[in-house]
Amino acid sequence: MGAVYSYSYSSYARNLLGATIASLAVWAGLYLLLTGRGERFNVGGYLLRISPYMWALYGISFCIGLSVVGAAWGIFIAGSSILGGAVRTPRIATKNLISIIFCEVVAIYGVIMAIVFSAKIQAVNSSSGFSRSDYYTGFSLFWGGLAVGLSNLICGLAVGITGSNAAVADAHDQQLFVKILVIEIFGSVIGLFGLIVGLLVTGKAEDFAGVI
Amino acid sequence: MNEIYFNAYAGYLEGVVRGYRDGLITAPQYLNLTQCETMDDLKLQLATTDYASFLQNEPSPMSTSTLSARCTDALVAEFQYLQQNAAEPISKFLDYITYGYMIDNVILLITGTLHERDTHDLLEKCHPLGFFDTMPALCVATTVQDLYSTVLVDSPLAGYFRECLSAEDLNELNIEIIRNTLHKAYLEDFYAYCQSLGEPTASIMSDILKLEADRRTVNITINSFGTELSKDDRAKLYPRLGNMYPEAQTRLARVDDIDQVKAILEQYSEYKAMLVGVSLGASSGGTGANDVTLEDRFFAREVQFNKDSFEQQFHYGVFYSWLRLKEQEIRNVVWVAECISQQQKDKINNYTSIY
Numbered sequence: 001m002g003a004v005y006s007y008s009y010s011s012y013a014r015n016l017l018g019a020t021i022a023s024l025a026v027w028a029g030l031y032l033l034l035t036g037r038g039e040r041f042n043v044g045g046y047l048l049r050i051s052p053y054m055w056a057l058y059g060i061s062f063c064i065g066l067s068v069v070g071a072a073w074g075i076f077i078a079g080s081s082i083l084g085g086a087v088r089t090p091r092i093a094t095k096n097l098i099s100i101i102f103c104e105v106v107a108i109y110g111v112i113m114a115i116v117f118s119a120k121i122q123a124v125n126s127s128s129g130f131s132r133s134d135y136y137t138g139f140s141l142f143w144g145g146l147a148v149g150l151s152n153l154i155c156g157l158a159v160g161i162t163g164s165n166a167a168v169a170d171a172h173d174q175q176l177f178v179k180i181l182v183i184e185i186f187g188s189v190i191g192l193f194g195l196i197v198g199l200l201v202t203g204k205a206e207d208f209a210g211v212i
Numbered sequence: 213m214n215e216i217y218f219n220a221y222a223g224y225l226e227g228v229v230r231g232y233r234d235g236l237i238t239a240p241q242y243l244n245l246t247q248c249e250t251m252d253d254l255k256l257q258l259a260t261t262d263y264a265s266f267l268q269n270e271p272s273p274m275s276t277s278t279l280s281a282r283c284t285d286a287l288v289a290e291f292q293y294l295q296q297n298a299a300e301p302i303s304k305f306l307d308y309i310t311y312g313y314m315i316d317n318v319i320l321l322i323t324g325t326l327h328e329r330d331t332h333d334l335l336e337k338c339h340p341l342g343f344f345d346t347m348p349a350l351c352v353a354t355t356v357q358d359l360y361s362t363v364l365v366d367s368p369l370a371g372y373f374r375e376c377l378s379a380e381d382l383n384e385l386n387i388e389i390i391r392n393t394l395h396k397a398y399l400e401d402f403y404a405y406c407q408s409l410g411e412p413t414a415s416i417m418s419d420i421l422k423l424e425a426d427r428r429t430v431n432i433t434i435n436s437f438g439t440e441l442s443k444d445d446r447a448k449l450y451p452r453l454g455n456m457y458p459e460a461q462t463r464l465a466r467v468d469d470i471d472q473v474k475a476i477l478e479q480y481s482e483y484k485a486m487l488v489g490v491s492l493g494a495s496s497g498g499t500g501a502n503d504v505t506l507e508d509r510f511f512a513r514e515v516q517f518n519k520d521s522f523e524q525q526f527h528y529g530v531f532y533s534w535l536r537l538k539e540q541e542i543r544n545v546v547w548v549a550e551c552i553s554q555q556q557k558d559k560i561n562n563y564t565s566i567y
Contacts, residue, residue: 073216076219076220076223077215077216077219077223079223080219080220080223080224080227081219081223081224081226081227082227083223083224083227084223084224084225084226084227084228084229084230084231085227085230085231086227087227087228087231088228088231088232088234088235089231089234157216160216161215161216164219164223164525165525167227168226168227168230168525171227171230171231171234172230172233172234
């Protein structure tokens, strides 16, 4: 019974908190609007005030972070099935390491792209601040990094699931391994697409230099 | 989306259970088993299967009951390995599977006590998968109220017992009613639990459990002919699920003989195909060599569903299916052994082949 009470109490507290935040936001919005300062609520201006370094470094961390999450996730999906299948048929363990390697490659893509991206970051010494080109570099690194990271995450999951299928099928029937491996290779190509697009997106971006 | 997190808690066990499935006896092996002349031959043939380590220390003139017990030991050892390695959601599913055996054990103990059998003999006969701590205490209970308040209230079966409490004393008919009511409550609960697990477990388990419910419905109907069970009570024993719920069940509750059952079953395309060539009169052991009972057909269909469940990955159904297939295999091996030891070679092929 205690659990029931505490649950309803915590949901009550959460509702109260939500209502408070919503009413504060409405109050602040109306205050700005009615005192003639509505233009202060400016998403575009806010985004422009963010430093290009911030954009670029976020892009790089998304790129490597999401890639590693994808690789790790794929490895545990494939790995636990290989482990289970290998209890009865130990021969699948060595053969199916290739699924683990396919997942690992996804993380390597992320590392390579992070290195390529971070080469564009340099200290800006100009006294008049960032140039327009620096902003372009920041944005392109952000979205390029996000594209690479997300496609590698999905690729890692796809390869992990097919790798798990391959392990289970191989344990049952040896002939199925190669057939499923072909599908797995197609899955692992998805990450390569992200890599290519990431390179293209950031290809025209120049190194940070500041206003010369 | 189930695929991406399923392996976190059940990936290893699924691989293991698929390995067990690959250890099931295949058609060529069955062919070898049926060629055996003596029990020693059979034992020699079984040495190439997973039962080898459980049979090797048995002294040579092996009885069928010993064979059956050792095979069950093999099944239990494998299932317990799964249970020991299971974590939360999957361990609950495995527990649910054992509740069915618990019910059978409870009924076995109550019936045995009614006939004043020795407690130790009864406990040995209980299925090891359905063992629970307070079980030995069941032998002292004499009324249903006693049974519930002293023993079962602490067991996982307590919830299923709610509907049985109206029965006053323990006699043959009441025990049979309790058994069916418990199984009914268990099936409904297990079905609801499987539905809560989401796809694809829900749809796979729903096929298997619906067939089980239909099988129970038909069996209850056929077995209640000529007993003092009233038709209203019969309807209460039917599980409230399955392909025949509720329409055909209400009609089955009112039939009086086996031909009417057949007429109702024939309205379902899948059961119509099952009924072809079935001698409905003899549900317990055929008379001729090629006699097929309805029970056998249900088993064959269940085997089919259980095999299908292995066609998909990332669901819990494989654990249930493997257990049912393994049980069917033990029935097959025991059947072959019985035929060999009783020199009834003409019936030896009446087993339900799996792979």
